Amino acid sequence: MKKWISFPHRAGRHSRQAHVDLPDGTYEREMGKEGFFGPAAHFYHTHIPTGWSDFQGPLRPHAFDTNLLSEFGGSPWDAEQLLGNAHLRLRIWKTDRDMDHLVRNADGDDLLFVHHGQGDLYCDFGHLAYEAGDYIVIPRGCMWRLAPAQKTELLMVEATGSHYQLPDKGLVGPHAIFDPAMLDIPALDDAFETQRSDNENWRVVVKARQQLSTITYPFNPLDAVGWKGDLSVVRVNVRDIRPLMSHRYHLPPSAHTTFVAGRFVVCTFAPRPIESDPGALKVPFYHNNDDYDEVIFYHRGNFFSRDNIEEGMITYHPFGFTHGPHPKAFEAGKKAALKETDEIAVMIDSRDALDIGAAAERVENNDYVNSWKPKD
Missing domain, CATH: 2.60.120.10 (Jelly Rolls)
Known part of the structure; x- marks a missing residue:
């Protein structure tokens, strides 16, 4: 436990309450x-x-001004890093076509914020539709790809070496800001079943230690018929905050x-x-x-x-x-x-x-x- 040097004091002209009733002209x-x-x-x-x-x-x-960025490639790993350090990497990725491969991040969790567009995300856990304003948390090690119905622009925030969690909401309780029940998860639905295939090669481009490796399968490895547990891709939209x-x-x-x-x-x-x-x-x-x-x-x-x-x-x-x-x-x-x-x-x-x-x-x-x- 931290023991701050604490000595609340006052001097001169000041407000009795922070951010309220400032002295005139200050x-x-x-x-x-x-x-x-x-x-x-x-x-x-x-x-x-x-x-x-x-x-x-x-x-x-x-x-x-990220509106001026123009070269992105067909994979989220093609997006150039804008800002970053050992714990955080921030990118912008724009795409208007279905990914022809899967990706997997072995370096950390990914947070996708959908700035523009809508479409479908396919991942280990199933199928999830997305739209502008969505936050999508993808846990480390999860395979995924996008199939945009409209040109899609993502803010991508990688938690390198760590994991995304919900904040401690303190006195206001766990249901404030957004109720965890608002978190949506992918479904093993008809769209997920349709995308499965056993007779074509699929590449999985894995990012580990900020380097790329490609693993090729003679089938689509998104072929789960079920899953259980308390780890998943989750989605919440800003309108629900x-x-x-x-x-x-x-x-x-x-x-x-x-x-x-x-x-x-x-x-x-x-x-x-x-x-x-x-x-x-x-x-x-x-x-x-x-x-x-x-x-x-x-x-x-x-x-x-x-x-x-x-x-x-x-x-x-x-x-x-x-x-x-x-x-x-x-x-x-x-x-x-x-x-x-x-x-x-x-x-x-x-x-x-x-x-x-x-x-x-x-x-x-x-x-x-x-x-x-x-x-x-």
Whole structure:
């Protein structure tokens, strides 16, 4: 058990409650430990904490437009890594044709988020239809392939060497955010039976230690006639996620955690009412998340805390970088111009620094760092 050095104290002009009733003319900045779970201090500044006039060096924030990516190949293993480290690998894969082979990841669990498209997934456990907004968790070692009915675009998040689990939901109980009963599993249905074949060669491309091996069978190895146990591919759609809300207090991103893995978490920002209490912040608070790198994939809607960020883009804020809403969003929040959000976004908080891949560098908006500068 951790024993933090803890001495709650107050000095000068400050709010009695974090994120509520800020002193007139001030901007709140949170500095904390362990993301949003450890001890924290709140500072009240007379200038916006992100109001820099110049920003030099590798710490700067990044924005990548994945809509500009074009070369993908016929296999998810063809997708180039955008961001990654020893525990996490993030890719975008786009495809419009049936896979002519199976894949199996021996390095870790895969999380597929369907940004566009619909179709069918076939795997060891059976057949599962998919559509935009689906999260699909594929356990390590499972064989699978896609048969798109529409052009499909996936955000792929590999938990290298670890496994996806559900978060501890604490006081709100296990059925909050989404009930585990909402998790769908594949079926051994007619579609699965139809895809079986005994008289043709099937390749299984296995990724292990980030290297590929091909195993060929004289039959389709997706030929299970039954299975049992408590391990499976599972699916949940963002429409079934019911975010935690407080009309009097802006909750931290950790309240929206959807999955946890070794050394990172995956959170979902889903539509919700905006805080209605007159004194509560209406936008994310400025903060230094000094222990985690933050990545957000923007799926749908109007991203109320960002300016000039579109669907299909990714932002990356490395740890140690003070960040928060863009100036235009902050001013709109103060005026309570919006009553609810309509955004859907996937956030990944990584406990270890992420490396930027060559594919991400090709589609980076290098002017993103200047988007926090005060407008003249």
